[in-house]
Amino acid sequence: MDIFGVPIQALMGQLMLGIVNGSFYAVLSLGLAIIFGVLKIVNFAHGAFFMLGAFTAFLLAQHLGANYWTTLLVAPLAVALFGMLFEWLFLRRLYGLDPIYGLLLTFSLVLVLEGGFRVAFGSSGQPFATPEALRGTLNLGFMILPMYRGFVIVAALLVCLVTWFVIERTSLGANLRAATERAELTQAFGIDVPRLVTLTYGVGVGLAAFAGVLAAPIFHVNPSMGSSLVIIIFAVVVIGGLGSIMGAIVTGLGLGVVEGFTRVFYSEFSSTIVFLVMVLVLLLRPAGLFGREEG
């Protein structure tokens, strides 16, 4: 069976890959959306933290012989700590200033991190082995899906849902949302808002690093692996609606699928389609698909 001259099998295959990519977009844009929601900082360094996650995992495996599952846990925590330190030392001095300052600071962090890793590890990257247990392939009938990619979808969605649950359904999340809306009032209730903010940045950065560890066996660990992704992630957050948690997750997955379909019909256009969608959404719904108009 063909759809517009494309065999349905090819279409299903690309759809599946779209979901895999969409999972990365979802985890990354979720972190970005949380950070923007609470800190009002445009975290340009998100791609660099993604890369840092992958490199931390690589270094843990290389020098300490850590297995994949340990790195999946430890690397995001380590990067989150680093992110919190960065927030505590630098970023918090910029709250209340024009967002452009935050953007410039985080962008400079990208240049420093990427440049540093390029000097230390070169530009062509380091190999990262797929964990033994996930080496095989799954025959889905319409395509051969490497087991690891299937795992990526499951792990990414799980992390997204847990994050969403914590923010929307727990008291910690409630405090966080309160601090976002009325920081001073929340503080008056005896909640340590600055610590909450640091923690939020840590969680956002940790999510990026988690995606980085997930990506390491697929993408070959190299210093620029985050920079090509980060632009798309920004588009995802804008389309989903700035600061919207569910918006970021759903849009991330959705755009992965849209991109996958575009690859089937007109491959050259696949790197542009996300931005076309962004333009359309901004024209029709300036607050994004899931965003609320601020009155």
Add this chain to the structure above:
Amino acid sequence: MPAKTPLKTFALSSMVLAMGAASGAMASNGFSDDVVRIGVLTDMSGIYTDLSGEAAVEAVRMAVEDFGGEVGGVPIEVIYGDHRNRADTGASRAREWYDNDGVDMINDLSNSGVALAVAAVAEERQRHAISNSASNIGLTNDYCSPYVTHYTYDAYSLAQGTGKTIVEDGGDTWFFLTVDFAFGIGLEEQVSEVVREAGGQVVGAARHPLDTTDFSSYALQAQASGAEIIGIASTGADAINAINALSEFGVSPDQRPAALLLWYDDIVSLGLEAAQGLLLTNAFYWDADDETREFSQRFYERTGRMPNMAQAGNYSSTMHYLNAVEAAGTDDPDAVSEQMRELEINDFFASGGYIRPNGRMVHDQYLWEVKAPDESEYDYDFLRLVATIPGEEAFQPLEDSSCYLLEHNQ
């Protein structure tokens, strides 16, 4: 009006001064600015940093030191710059170097887009440019110039090496994964020609942007094409990611990937486990003979890595340029150009090499196979020689070149 006279006088005298300075720039000893200045224009921060970058600059510095640091009584100076893989950045840097900084020769020029743009500037400004890391054969065809030399290899030689060998080995239906700019498209064209000439068939191609991380959808397209050979017309990180994706998606046993431009550094990055059995056409391998080992050892001590073919070419071509300057007794571009085409190149890099009128340096190319991990006996022992491709066969026949300098095109 008398009021204007002082201004006129001033203008006139500054013009005279400027003319004096201009003619003074070519000093009586035949050397402009009393220095021979070489600019290394390379990728210092992007995807091709490992292939050229800092190590390319070091190779040129080594050549200058080995030459003695001066030529015809004037010092030789090396400067470098980053083209950031952008043709416009490369061209404007080249213009600045030629016009304001007195650069006599630009070397390396990784990235075909940049190399073609700089070749046009070199022709316009009548100064030398030598490309060692770019592959597009436009440099010795439509963009050729008396001042432009294409030294180490090109897309034609890659097609004659890896491409032809695989076709002769029975791989006659091809699908290409091509990086979407001058380099990838030029390489795809050259290899397609070889495939068709041998009676094979090109069933399709997928184009991807430079610095792509996710090749999974292209891997699926390649699978669906049913082609026997999946030609990877990209290099560096792109080629590595493509090879990984193809192996991850388990390209069926009757499909084989063929990386059309692999560098020694790509093998280091892939690791022998993943890279074993891959073929590569390279003009140089550090472990080929005593001379290459001697150079490579010195290079390793300075840079911490073994030289690849472009870095070796940067050294050899700088040496050749300086020999030509010495023989000409001047850095006048026309005189040097004549000597460069006159003198034969015999060093660790090439034996009996010579530069054709269209700027193509002709020398032997080699087809290598990556060793299996258990065949590798010592550090950096990665490649086994499969075949030597004589220079005359490796490069485009002169009569096919569209270079305007050739008689048949005049």
